[in-house]
Amino acid sequence: MLKIHYLTCSKPLLCLTFAAKYTYMSNRTFTMIKPDATSKGHTGAILDQILKAGFSIKAMKWIQLTEKQAGLFYDIHRERPFFQELVDFMSSGPIVAAVLEKENAVADFRTLIGATNPAQAEEGTIRKRFAASIGENAVHGSDSDENALIEADFFFSKLERY
Ligand code: CMP
Numbered sequence: 444m445l446k447i448h449y450l451t452c453s454k455p456l457l458c459l460t461f462a463a464k465y466t467y468m469s470n471r472t473f474t475m476i477k478p479d480a481t482s483k484g485h486t487g488a489i490l491d492q493i494l495k496a497g498f499s500i501k502a503m504k505w506i507q508l509t510e511k512q513a514g515l516f517y518d519i520h521r522e523r524p525f526f527q528e529l530v531d532f533m534s535s536g537p538i539v540a541a542v543l544e545k546e547n548a549v550a551d552f553r554t555l556i557g558a559t560n561p562a563q564a565e566e567g568t569i570r571k572r573f574a575a576s577i578g579e580n581a582v583h584g585s586d587s588d589e590n591a592l593i594e595a596d597f598f599f600s601k602l603e604r605y
Contacts, residue, residue, distance in 0.1 A: 478536035479579035
């Protein structure tokens, strides 16, 4: 029997694999610099702000999503009224996808980017500086460790991260 935190596990190998996978992501988050920001030439300034905030880049790629890929990435929002608008926008131009590392990465990154709606974002946050609207809001940041891992897996193989 193996104990991981409060869990008691009858299959140690399986549980260790699970724990390693999730522990691995706990100081990491996933981000995309969205098509509005890349097309306006804000990529460098946004990356600069991310690095100055203490994040390090563990994986990165410049890529244009197809409509199908954008729909799959945002599948959780499929029933929302803005889903098609979101898919059209996210496949309209290139994005930068990246895995970032820092202690408390998910929460600290969400603080750095500010509220989803830039009108409600704090002064100095990435969305306040670079985003125009709730739909075209310059950057994405994962909302949990679990989603950070799922989203990183969507874009990157193990070989493409370090
Ligand atoms: P993001 O953090 O990438 O996660 C889901 C995205 O859906 C969000 O940023 C916004 O860009 C978008 N979104 C959320 N709410 C709305 C809305 N009311 N209208 C249009 N887009 C939205």
